[in-house]
């Protein structure tokens with residue numbers, strides 16, 4: 001369901017933060033934003049666990065818009081934005097970019113999509129990402145799809161990925177694994193405690209992983225009728 005929040009925002013910013021079907025009331029100096037109901041699924045898993053690969057399948061079969069935090073950050077570097085160099089340096093070190101930067105990119109992409117169903121891939125990456133996203137957008141994910149895969153397999157895949165990414169080298173990969181264990185897994189545990197995690201064995205071949213993914217996305221009544 002949508003959430004109603006009263007947020008003091010500067011008038012000049014109002015059009016940036018409002019999504020299409022949203023109603024905006026102006027009360028004195030405050031805008032009351034009725035945030036439209038959006039359906040958000042988070043994809044979490046170590047680097048190379050196959051999140052991006054499965055997102056392409058989910059988009060095709062279930063009509064979601066795929067938002068990859070990493071892709072948005074890489075596009076921001078390419079665009080020559082003022083944050084570009086900072087983002088590039090952090091990614092090279094396998095570090096997590098400050099939440100406000102990533103959240104702005106995600107919000108903009110959501111607003112521009114015209115869709116109301118999103119796969120957010122690679123975000124939130126730490127507790128700060130999660131808390132800031134929920135505080136700013138008031139969006140609670142429906143569930144978290146967690147890609148479970150060994151580091152050995154993930155490293156093998158990344159080294160074969162061959163996309164010319166600056167962070168796909170052994171040294172940075174190891175740093176990313178460490179950040180994943182120390183910062184990203186606690187976020188998965190947070191959602192686990194809320195009963196929102198759907199764990200997938202991501203070490204299997206792509207088609208088998210997608211069978212498991214499909215089972216999570218297919219409504220129970222459709223499964224019963226099949």
Ligand SMILES: Nc1ncnc2c1ncn2[C@@H]1O[C@H](COP(=O)(O)OP(=O)(O)O)[C@@H](O)[C@H]1O
Pocket residue numbers: 045046047048049050051052053054157158160161162202203204205206207209
């Ligand atoms: N189930 C799988 N089995 C083998 N290779 C895979 C599988 N899923 C993805 N890959 C390959 O592994 C690499 C990393 O996958 P990717 O989807 O980019 O991972 P992530 O988005 O989690 O970093 C890619 O080259 C991809 O083609």
Ligand SMILES: Nc1ccn([C@H]2C[C@H](O)[C@@H](COP(=O)(O)OP(=O)(O)O)O2)c(=O)n1
Pocket residue numbers: 046047048051068069070071073090091094095096097098102121122123124125129167176
């Ligand atoms: N929420 C996020 C997502 C990615 N990043 C940065 C840090 C990550 O190491 C890189 C690459 O992330 P991406 O999700 O594209 O790739 P992997 O799943 O790690 O293979 O981007 C970030 O700082 N904050």
